[in-house]
Amino acid sequence: MRQQGAWMKWEQAMERSVTWKDIWQWNPQRIKFLIQEVYDVLPSPSNLCIWGKIETPACPLCSKIGTLEHILSSCSKALGEGRYRWRHDQVLKSITEAISKGIKGRRRTQATAKTIHFVKEGQRPEKTPRNRSAGLLPTARDWVMSVDLERQLKMPPHITQTRLGPDTILVSEATKQLVLLELTVPWEERMEEAQERKREKYQELVEDCRRNRWKTRCMPVEVGSRGFASHSLSKAYGTLGITGANRRRAIGNNVEAAEKASRWLWLKRGEQWGQ
Ligand SMILES: [Zn+2]
Structure with a gap:
């Protein structure tokens, strides 16, 4: 019971609903793996040993x-x-794809939504209320994203000098905004621990950047190794301004990336690793 019910202790994990449509569309092996990994009933050496099929659970x-x-x-x-690392990068790729779409989408709406407000002679123009809930991406036009996929990222030296290299850096030079995004793909029970560890790791760097007058945000996010996103990921998308259906789609792709990569790691568990 303790083993099969461990998922009840995933406090930071977002619920997933597998719909009938998913069940019709997915490869049956995928559904089988998802259910077996959540309830920990896959034929791992330790389970095989408990079931009396092998001698040692190595x-x-x-x-x-x-x-x-x-x-x-x-x-x-x-x-x-x-x-x-390979699995981490699969998930990171899918997260940065969503952010990159968010940046491009923003540019499109800026290009089409140019309206001119005419003001009568002698009147003062009304201040247009800025939509603060729209997130960070709409607040600048010059976001540049760098991602740590092939080689470790370095912080731009004019912002600060450090040996730390976060997974993703978003910079807007014009508005002096900086967003650091750091992904962990932990075991679901350890999401909170990963969040705290990463926050602590980057705290000093964030303070340095702020001292250098950069509006800085550090967003550690987690996607569990069994394909469950942490609430921190959803919040990070919201902070950036990726919401609604776009956010749901993004998270769906991110958890799928984690789940597929873990299934591959499981299938290759006893084989040589080479890509
Ligand atoms: Zn081992």
């Missing part, structure tokens, strides 16, 4: 106990071989 890569959690999230050999 991980095929190292000799530690091969639970699902170990294979998908805690194996030091898998980590060293870059397996988890």
Whole structure:
């Protein structure tokens, strides 16, 4: 019960609803894997041993106990071989695609929504109320996004000098705004811990940038290794101004990326890793 009901302790994870449409459209193997991984009933070495099918519950890569959690999230050999990094980058790619669409979409609406407000002689122009709830992306026209996919990112030296390299940096030179986005793909039970660790890691950097008069935001986000997004991801999209159907679509793509990558890691658990 403790093992199969562990999902009840995922406090930061957003609920997922698998609709009938999904069930018709998805590959049956995908649904099977999703259900088995959530309830931890996949034939991991540790489960096979409990079920009396094998003698020792060893991980095929190292000799530690091969639970699902170990294979998908805690194996030091898998980590060293870059397996988890590869999954992280799959999810990061899908997040930055959504942000990049958000930036482009903003440019389009700016180009089409130019209205001229005429003012009668002797009257003062009314101040147009700025929509503060629209998020950060609409507040500048010159956002440039850099992503840490092939090589580690460096902070632009005119903003601050640091050895830290966040996953994604968004800069608007004109408005002196800076957004740091840092992704973790943790085991679902450890989302909160990942959030706190990353926030602490970047705190000093954020303060340095603010001292240099950059309006800085640091947004650690988590997508769990079994395909459940943390509320922090949804909030980060909202802060940027990606909301409604666009946000739902983005999160759907992000969790799918995590889920697919984890399934691949699971299938390759006993095989050589090479891309
Ligand atoms: Zn291992």
